Amino acid sequence: MSLFIRKLLSLLVHPLSLGLLLVGVGGLVALGWRRIGLSLVLGGAVVLWGFSTPLVSDRLRGSLEARHPPTPIDSLSSAEAIVVLGGGISSPRPPRIHPDLNDAADRVWHAARLYRAGKAPLVIASGGDQPWQNPRVQEASAMEVLLRDWGVPQDSILREPRSANTYQNATRTARLMDRRGLNCVLLVTSALHMRRALAVFRSEGIEAVPAATDFQVDNRNRTLLDVLPDAGALAGSTAAVREYVGYLVYAWRGWIDRPAPVAETTEGRCVATVPVSNR
Secondary structure (H helix, E strand, O other): OHHHHHHHHHHHHOHHHHHHHHHHHHHHHOOOOHHHHHHHHHHHHHHHHHHOOHHHHHHHHHHHHOOOOOOOHHHOOOOOEEEEEOOOEEOOOOOOOOOEEOHHHHHHHHHHHHHHOOOOOOEEEEOOOOOOOOOOOOHHHHHHHHHHHOOOOHHHEEEEOOOOOHHHHHHHHHHHHHHHOOOEEEEEOEHHHHHHHHHHHHHOOOEEEEOOEOOOOOOOOOOHHHHOOOHHHHHHHHHHHHHHHHHHHHHHOOOOOOOOOOOEEEOOEEEOOOOOOOO
């Protein structure tokens, strides 16, 4: 239930929720204090318009994605395992009989691509479902299906099916790796999400090398349309705001220590340049 409450409260920082809240409160306040109320309504409209423009959305997302730009597979070091985080697909719920892919499904495809390139002998699929959803339906199982379809053998896939957020991705994966005697991984997630995910995994003592994918922002010429509202741009702004706020919350809760330096390659294995924190 606490996770449900946190998810509900997080909606308050989303541009759409914040903008509508300002407009609604402003409308009520305007009944008694017209100038203050109209100012709140105007502020809400500015929030909605601004975050709905491709110009603002691309700037927000690009500021996160630029931290971990696309890296050719040949340039990545080898590792003991590839960890791919959930969030890219949904488990098959009736009437569907196959996993449902969303925009972040590049995560699973990139993990399979790294495996087939010989970058690691194992793929760890980390992802569960929210507590209020059917516990028998796990994203890790759906990822396993796709990984097999894309050429990863069954005996090379490990599942971590219980995590409901990035912090649990890291802590539960760390325990699984401990049991297997693993420590060095290529971490696969969306570029937008990599900053927070990498910091949490390294804080759990895992020697993680970023292998970002699912890049959303590209280089293109700007036009007048970039300052006009767009539903897709609002969704992109929301995702970026959620990442920034999520990073601050994780740091406040002590789930993020100072990230370890980027790992280096030694005899085909990634090894942290300094000792990382104990689990």
